[in-house]
Amino acid sequence: MTSAKDDRLVGTSVARREDPRLLSGRGRFVDDIELPGMLHAQFVRSTVAHGTITEIDLTRVRQVPGVVAAFTAADLELGDITAQLGRPLSEFVPTAMPVLARDRVRYVGEPVAVVVARDPYLAEDGLEAARVTYAPLPPITCEEQALAPDAPRVHAEAAGNTLVDVGLFATEGIDEIFDQAPCVVHVDLRTGRQNALPLETRGAVAQWDAREEQLVLHTCTQTPHQVRTVASRCLRLDERAVRVIVPDMGGGFGLKCVVGREEIATAAAALRLGRPVKWIEDRKDALSASFLAREQHYTVRAAFDADGRILGLDADVVCDMGAYSCYPFTAGIEPLMASAEMPGVYKVPAYRVRGRAITTNKAPTAPYRGVSRPSYVMAMERLMERAARELRLDPVEIRRRNVITDFPYTGVNNITYDPGSYLESLDLCERAVREAGWYDRQAAATAEGRHIGIGYSCFSERTGYGSAAFAQRKMEVVPGFDLAEVRMDTSGAVTATTGTISHGQSHETTMAQIVADALGLDIAKVKLHQGDTDRITYGWGTFASRSIAVGGSAVRLAAGKLGDKLRAIAADEWGIPPEETELDRGRVRRRDDPDVALTYEHLADTAYLKSHLLPKDIDPGLTATAVFDVHNDGTFSNATHGVVVELHEGTGQVEILAYFCVEDCGVAVNPQVVEGQCRGGIAQGISGALFEQITYDAQGEPSATSFMDYKVPTAHEIPEVVIHHLETPCAFTATGAKGAGEGGTIGAPAAVLNAVNDALRPTGVELDDTPITPETVHRALTPRTPEQTP
Template sequence: MSEDRSDGMLVGASVGRREDPRLLTGRGRFTDDIRLPSMLYAAFVRATVAHATVTSLDLSAVRDVPGVVAAFCADDLELGDITARLGRPAAEFVPTSMPVLARDRVRYAGEPLAVVVARDPYAAEDGIEAARVTYETRTAVTSDAQALAPGAPLVHDEAAANTLVDVSMFATEGIDEVFAGAHQVVGVESRTGRQNALPLETRGAVAAWDDREQQLVLHTSTQVPHQVRTVAARCLGLDERAVRVMVPDMGGGFGLKCVVGREEIAVGAAALRMGRPVKWTEDRKEALTASFLAREQHYDVRAAFDAEGRILGLDADIVCDMGAYSCYPFTAGIEPLMASAEMPGVYRVPAYRVRARAVTTNKAPTAPYRGVSRPQYVVVMERLFERAARELGLDPVEIRRRNLITEFPYTGVNNVTYDPGSYLESLDLCEATLREEGWYERRDEAAAEGRHLGIGYSCFSERTGYGSAAFAQRKMEVVPGFDISEVRMDTSGALTVTTGTMSHGQSHETTMAQIAADALGLTLDKVRVHQGDTDRITYGWGTFASRSIAVGGSAVRLAAAKLGEKLRLLAAHRWDVPPEQVALARGGVRHTDGERFLGHEELADVAYLKAHLLPEGMDPGLAATASFDVFNDGTFSNATHGVVVELHEGTGQVEILRYVCVEDCGVAINPQVVEGQCRGGIAQGIAGALFEQVTYDEQGEPSATSFMDYKVPTALEIPDIGIQHLETPCAFTETGAKGAGEGGTIGAPAAVLNAVNDALRPTGVELDSTPVTPETVASALASHALEHA
């Protein structure tokens, strides 16, 4: 892959990541690297039962532990609750307040009850061991079936039937008749395991009071610094200007850190009470059991087809286990609303009915995790097409071709308008790649040898660049969407760019700089990007839902264009010519005669140091600010994944022999970065398909408390991934780019599951749920072997 474009432009070139020299040489600065004078360390007393009334909480012995400085419960800190709301009627949504520290009731094992502050982290850990908590236990609700059962114990007294969200968003008139008259009806019931987003860097926070600025300064590992500022100010009873949130380098987030956590607020409260800096770093056991989780969903779906394999209707019932509380700001609606609105995906579905519910259980609460419901409903849609192909005697690739959206813009039965994409082209190229490499012949040869090879596909779109309009449709009380960027050139001609997005590994320091540099004719070394500081950044919604380049990058491009216009006007004035005779050029501004040229430094010298030479009405300095929002239904990246697996008898191991991804994210600002996003996402998708699952016992105690039990794939389990690019530029963003952050995770589980089922076809066993365990595969293969012995 070429590092540079022949035309000298940076957008579209795989320039090296500017973050790498710092991060790869150990010069990164993460939350846990922060050391402040007189700093204290925090640890949390956590509930040891899943559901109970707290009858007593005694911290007296904690305060006597050597090294412990203080211990605070909810009553000591007098904090407000964290409450997220949807503007929906009571029949559709029930809000639940999440206390920063639990008071008289705990609703999941690991819920924080008190914070211990000590001189070192070891004393803080000793302190939490000395806490004495007594409970009157209640029956724990540990599954969606139990939550919805008549007479089930209530996790929240105000949530009847343990239901926080219950929406029926679409119901095509006459859909029952569609199913009654269909040539073929197929069904899929699918469950997906609860997962942890598992960023390399766990959550953490360092809080300190700044007397000079009269501010609580909170360093925290978050994707949404401005949202943390808002909630911290409200819970602590401070003006927002009295809270400054700063994000250092961040070792991954994947959605887990795009909600506001209780611990970062409690650490801020402790710092205010102590008058000293306080640090908390989440350990891995806390991260696996008490942090935000995701994914546990149950789908019961039918699809109607005609004799030629064209889908006629889709009827879905979706239940999402959201754990004990709604997250802020997205609420418990984040997963069921996503699934309802977008399930038809890349296919022309003429009739659609869906009911989606979020149930509350005695488990750690759910936050968005890379893909948010799309990996789950793509599994269901792709299994429906595989099953229909089998019943109708069609090739599984051909039935997809007959149903893919090919004319754009396309408004679906879900009232979503899809912008142009390469749905059919990506499927054709993916299949052609596997055929040309000979995998179909190898599958047949393996079958003749008694081995089990399978080939599977998944086709999907990734809705990216959600703007205010899309989030408003969900009736969120807090409506994310826009982004704001400021660009400022100094007297040396160097540029500082701010963005309201927040990098947690996506190379924003590189890609945002590429956009700004191209817009103004700068070299990359002349651009510096700043993010993650609520005092420095006007406002921003942070990074989630693949919005950073689509929305944030567009704001950067607009702000740079505004500054470029000022440079043009300044040069026109200096030359006393009409602005139409002046154009931006590499390194500065050039007259259309090709002879006159003013460099950025020369123009900045006038703008700052010779203001008397500025044209009338022009302000001194070189700065511009712009905002960008998406007011349509968003932009849709798309891809097809193709997978070849081999199943091993005896062990039940699923070995991935080949993985091909054909993706289209519009204009790739940096193709190498896009490929990194694809590969990382695919690894997480494979993890969900084959390995990772958070489990609980009947009492609601988490069973996967370490990597001994929570099975994470290593480099040995993740194959080399072949990536091919298509490019359908987006008409709704300033750069032509669409998002690329979640596609790998969205497509991988379905492709892997379909390949496993293809390999299992001789056994008659079909699997519709994930993760696929070695025990299940081994059992199917062994039973088949016995039958044919």
């Protein structure tokens, strides 16, 4: 123990330190940046889903008043953005994504040229004058077309339009297990293509700093160091000559954790013109031409014994990844995650899976909050529901018989799960639903002819992926570790710098709580810096619920090192061993006489201004750095969600009457922040279950290019969420915390779908696809003759 402080900040709901700035309009986002002589960029985008470019004529564009320049790929001569797996080509096919399309376009909205003008409206005028001629090719717009034997190829090198095709697991004898099982259930499930829909669309401001000989790129990315790496390679600059800065960011959700083409093209235009250039994505482009997610198809079956215990799982997963692999995660991110992690919270003794990523003429896919987990959790939970019905078991009871209870647990998928509260969360969630009276209300409603259903989902959230976990995916770029620096100045104030990025997760608060506790310091004395590639050597940013688990651990270790140095300086002054000192409220005090203490200001004066007084083994200054990586299979948060819905016959509407969440993310650094993450994630999960979907017509034209077509819920459709916390501290992080960012989104679709099916039980209809539309529910509730009943 290095701190005598009793009133710990970690574990308390400290008020968010970001709020005064953001709520008073003092936040600074990319679009707030105004620079002298700044120009504005917009992109000429493909109007066809698939075709060769026969001509790009920008002559009239350059004649539009206010247009300064217009560039094609040939004008800028940029390198491609290529993400690769280090697998044999039989398993993975890399696809080079040009910054601007050169010879061929592969989806509606693909950037073909960039127009730069004095203001954004003049840039839009310039777009209207562009003339691009295409020789159309047959578009691939669905899984069936992509995998057809005679299908045209989206990429010549991708046979069968397949970018990834892996069978990660196949237990010997699994066919015999299914042949002999008393109960085998099947699920064929599809999830709709979605947009992550951050409040702030993508954007970038690029300028050349002549004094520093450095390109400065302000952009709203979750991974600034990866943007720096790609920008330097595409622009053929030394990495030192690129600085990426992330100001305040209005949401990301995974969409912004990959490197986009537009920010690279904006930087190239700024270099070419020698003037600052800004690009802000409009909502039409954000909905239709940005990175999308979630379009997946699961064909799964499970074998159970007569008591409802699972004997085997067999799955085929097809993920429609759109036209290109994203950088750095590749097209493998969704099928590989689904294949590796599908067993989840359940004890599955035998497993076989095939995971495929297919390419189609749609906007490419990026990670989106939860990645494949909302889909495969839905598949697993539907299997549990279906088996419970076949075996005449209570749906909660069949889960009790199958959840992991002994930890650490190494599954058939070769993943070791650290301790969690899987059974405890399930029991508590069911108890909360019962004690709120919903089972009695359901029975009464059924007697009145109303349709009320109760559904659950039980799941884990793999968080804090380290290098070891990512390396298992054979990625050429292997994320994982994070760096942190903690520095104290002569006033005793502390600046912490981290490689993570906050885009709504309250890092300025939670990271400061960790540092203040480690140093026994007032939180007001701690300031966090993030989102600047010149401040920290390298960082992997924020995605996959890693910030507190990995970045917070690095910050905690660095703060601990700084505390050790403070104690060593004080101990030298007193002539005692450092072990006989402790940190306490901005001071180092003696353990044998707590009234004797030296303030941090005094020690900082010695470290900086009187370094001749330091012992030879202590360097001047008060700076400490640390790196942290998770070297096991990751840390697993877990939760159970319970949902009560009512289906309305006249409209087919699904009304959510109540929502319960029991979550365990280890040590909750700030419980209020965790609850905010839960509620926000649940809202996105409900939206995916009931509202959001982008479809394409036969020509590859997207259906939703505005909020008139792309349905998202309002506050009216999102219920109040009752949240209960459990706490199983993590043994693998420096704070005991696990990730909390994605759980809400992971669990909600399955719970809502199960509740809807529970309400539909008297009709004999079962739904397995999302989003669940009012039309689908209305048809299910409409009386049919026996011949018409599915």
